[in-house]
Amino acid sequence: MTASTIVRLAALMLMAGPAAAQTATGAATGDFQPNDQILLEVEGDSQFTKRFTVGPGPALMLPVIGAIPLAGVRRAQVETYLTQQLKRYIKDPMVHAKVLVRLSVLGEVEHPGFYPVAADAPLSDALMLAGGPTKDAKFTGTRIDRIGRDGVAGSDLQEAIARGATVDGMGLRSGDQIIVPRRHDSEATFRILGILAGIPAAILIATHIH
Numbered sequence: 001m002t003a004s005t006i007v008r009l010a011a012l013m014l015m016a017g018p019a020a021a022q023t024a025t026g027a028a029t030g031d032f033q034p035n036d037q038i039l040l041e042v043e044g045d046s047q048f049t050k051r052f053t054v055g056p057g058p059a060l061m062l063p064v065i066g067a068i069p070l071a072g073v074r075r076a077q078v079e080t081y082l083t084q085q086l087k088r089y090i091k092d093p094m095v096h097a098k099v100l101v102r103l104s105v106l107g108e109v110e111h112p113g114f115y116p117v118a119a120d121a122p123l124s125d126a127l128m129l130a131g132g133p134t135k136d137a138k139f140t141g142t143r144i145d146r147i148g149r150d151g152v153a154g155s156d157l158q159e160a161i162a163r164g165a166t167v168d169g170m171g172l173r174s175g176d177q178i179i180v181p182r183r184h185d186s187e188a189t190f191r192i193l194g195i196l197a198g199i200p201a202a203i204l205i206a207t208h209i210h
Contacts, residue, residue: 031075032058035174043094075099075119101167105130107180108137119168138183145177
């Protein structure tokens with residue numbers, strides 16, 4: 001092997017390195033996690049038209065076909081990806097797919113519990129599915145607890161909700177928790193005092209009018 005050949009091979013390896021790393025990173029950073037759900041519709045085929053739960057892998061287990069791997073697949077790409085996969089078994093399939101993320105909505109909401117929320121839905125939709133905040137909720141204290149990751153709270157979360165950030169845009173995963181805390185008694189007291197403080201002024205104004 002000549003010196004010039006060695007140099008060319010080294011150059012090719014250096015050029016291929018970043019691309020290979022990028023591919024590996026892409027595979028590692030796919031959106032899907034076990035317990036995510038995919039609302040799948042294949043026109044004209046009822047056995048593939050239902051809600052499926054993503055299993056370990058992650059992978060989607062379909063009847064007859066078996067497991068379709070989802071590693072490295074982004075949520076936004078799922079419809080195109082599943083269309084390509086199903087073309088191997090069905091002629092010209094018309095595929096519709098929506099990703100649902102199973103979130104816990106806890107604390108001061110009307111109906112705490114687990115809710116499947118569309119990945120492309122605004123984060124506020126998760127709160128509305130739980131009936132919205134109660135009268136005792138401290139909405140500005142709402143936080144997201146993320147499994148194995150830093151949470152989001154305070155002004156950052158309020159800003160995200162205000163601008164209509166989506167579940168996908170916030171990077172939420174199945175099992176993440178949205179927690180709405182209760183207002184402290186002192187806060188409720190100050191609120192009541194504020195209302196009471198305005199009553200004499202209102203009475204005084206009404207007296208002068210009459």
